Amino acid sequence: MTALSSWDLMAEGAGQRPALTGRPAKARVLILGAGTSGLVVAHELVKLGYDVHVLEARNRVGGIAWSVRKGATHTELGPGGETQVCTWDEGQYVNAGAWRIPHSHSGILGYCRELGVPMQVFLNDSDANYFYYEGAAAGTLANRKIRMREVKADITGQVNELLVKAIDQKQLDLPMTADDQKRLTDFLVRQGYMDASTRTYKAFADRGEGDPLKLAALLEAGFGNRLRSVPPMEGTAAAPMFQPVGGMDQICQAFARAIGPKRLTFNAAVESVHQDDTGVKVVYKNTKTGKKTELTADYVVACLPLSILSGIDINLSDTMMQAVKRVTYSDSAKIGLAMKRRFWEEDDRIFGGHLYSDLPIGQFSYPSHDYFTKKGVLLGLYSNGPIADLIERPIAQRVEHVLTHASKVHPQIRAEFESAYAVFWKKVPYSNGGYATVRAVSLREQISKVENRIVIGSAATAPRSLPDWQEGAVAAGWQALQSVHERAMRG
Ligand SMILES: Cc1cc2nc3c(=O)[nH]c(=O)nc-3n(C[C@H](O)[C@H](O)[C@H](O)COP(=O)(O)OP(=O)(O)OC[C@H]3O[C@@H](n4cnc5c(N)ncnc54)[C@H](O)[C@@H]3O)c2cc1C
Incomplete structure (x- = not known):
């Protein structure tokens, strides 16, 4: 849990969208995979005037945003x-x-604004919801349904009561004037719903029915570990969070509309990618008919899960393929x-x-x-x-x-x-895993290098944010976009 939450805290925004100009002479790009990263690259290249085509193995866009x-x-x-x-x-x-987007993920939310995707709040925390912990570790509160409202009220009320007592008994090891002490005590009484006359915490209507749960029992059960003064800016506990109205796939569907149906081929499972000094040949199999088709392009951006890319016949260097195989999902x-x-x-x-x-x-x-x-x-x-x-x-x-x-x-x-x-x-076919768990910056740098005419752009290569967020897929897409554009402009 500690490792996971520190990871979440690092999932910052994707930074600035690259501001690119110019259109190279040779500008046919094949994008492999119509997940978030592939669609970001396709959308931006279309805007730059490239001749773009996306090959997608499934019969839908979105990949993991399903x-x-x-x-x-x-x-x-x-x-x-x-x-x-x-x-x-x-x-x-x-x-x-993917199911929720922290407000700080300006890359993916910027596309929601640009593409007109209707959004709504994703409610991450609610005081009405229950705690239910099992087993001896939860002590006397094990196997009971207890509302967050009760937990919050009882922990805050009893901690405040202790503090008020300490102030009243002149035990506060903090230089404060008498006026400040009164103001602090008034605040604690009000904030903790304490009884103003007895300066104690008692049952009150807004916490729900029943007597307060003992502070020691609440702490022993571990409920307090779920409480923070404010939600963090980042990660799974951030607030506010958002979701597209009607499902997370609405973002990728909006990208697909913007790119246009003629630039997307579904049921196209890429089997081989061969580059030389003149271009790249890609062979894909129609998953319905089994028919194989060869396409050529000047450049390829591979936005496939690396668990899939590692099994494809692709002529990248040994160093690159070894790095690709080290990425786990x-x-x-x-x-x-x-x-x-x-x-x-x-x-x-x-x-x-x-x-x-x-x-x-x-x-x-x-x-x-x-x-x-x-x-x-x-x-x-x-x-x-x-x-x-x-x-x-x-x-x-x-x-x-x-x-x-x-x-x-x-x-x-x-x-x-x-x-x-x-x-x-x-x-799940064409995923073979959830999100990439690669954290080492050096590995991410290696897999994001351009090798002649091919660059990898799926979330695993994210230079900012992390692959367990669509924001990471956006960051990875932007990086691949910039790399392929620079390479194409050099010719
Ligand atoms: C359970 C779970 C929960 C998550 N929760 C969140 C969340 O709440 N918020 C958030 O922002 N992010 C979340 N994420 C992360 C987010 O979903 C990913 O970062 C993002 O969707 C990855 O996008 P991608 O384009 O890199 O990869 P993918 O979505 O995997 O796209 C790859 C595409 O390649 C296609 N493909 C595969 N093989 C082939 C082939 N041979 N030929 C052609 N195409 C092929 C696939 O079909 C797919 O469409 C979550 C991820 C998981 C697994």
Whole structure:
């Protein structure tokens, strides 16, 4: 957790979009992959007047920015890989990959503004949401549903009471005038909802029913670790966060519209990329018909996951290919659970945000959209590392695992459950993993070098931000854009 959160804190914005001018004589560029990075490169090259074409193995844009909705399908990699087809009602969806954008990610949000993608707030934290910790480590508060509102109020109220006592007993080791002490005490009493006459913290209506939970028990349970005075500017706990209305794939669909359908070929799985001094030949296979086609270009920008690129017949140097093979990808997974009724809103008055738990389902989240409608899709599981041997089990068992654990908090979940869709990225064709986990700057620098007519532009090469954010894909795309433009202008 510590490693992950320090990583998140480093995921700063992509910086300035490169301001490029000029159009080279030889300007035909093939872009491999229509994920966020490939579409950023394509969009910017089209604006510069290049002759651009994008080859995409799937029948859709977006790559990891995938919103699973009715009709979505994939067959898991590996022996006996199961096929799922999403049967949810029209309008129901879950973002299986990227799902939230911190306000500081000006690169990707700048494109939302430029392309007119309607955005809405993604609710990351909500005081109505429950804590539910299991096991001895949570002490006396184990296996109880406790609202964030109660936790916040009780920790703040009791800490403030201690401080007020210390001030009253002249124990405060801080030079303060009598007036300052009064002002501080008044602030603590008011901020912590303390009883002004007894200067103690007691139950009060706005925290919810029941007596305050003991400070020692709250700290022992570890609930306090989830509280900060303000949300950080960066990372998974940033606020505010945003999401496109209707699903994360709306950003890539807007890019595709701007680029134009004639510049995109779907169902085109690239198999080989061969460059020489005169140009680059790319062979792709039509995934529907099996037909192979050869295209030529002056330059290629490869925006494929490196887990895929490493298996392609491509004439990059040994040094480059060794570096490419060193890049690993997360074994991220998400399971969306379609519900007949938004019971979390109707019964529990929870509107978006997450469950704060240590259950073996990673993050469990409520949709931040379509409030007060009838149905909804819960994010039943979101993990970025293995959860026991879940990935090896049949999909029905993975879903059962989630329902078993989630029903400890929401007993209604079984009765309201309609159907699930599971995305375990290591088993998803054309991804072979979640986001790149490469952190070493030297490795990122190596894989972003131009080798004659080919440059890699997928998120793993991000010079700023990190590959676990679309902002990293934008930064990587901009870097590749600049490299290919400089190379092309040299001729
Ligand atoms: C579970 C998860 C949660 C995430 N959450 C967030 C989040 O909340 N916010 C955020 O901003 N980011 C998030 N990210 C990160 C973000 O999704 C990625 O950084 C970004 O989408 C990567 O874009 P990309 O273009 O580099 O790669 P990809 O999206 O992987 O695009 C590569 C493209 O290449 C195509 N391709 C593959 N093989 C071939 C082939 N042989 N021929 C042709 N095409 C091929 C693929 O189909 C794909 O379209 C998350 C990632 C994961 C896995």
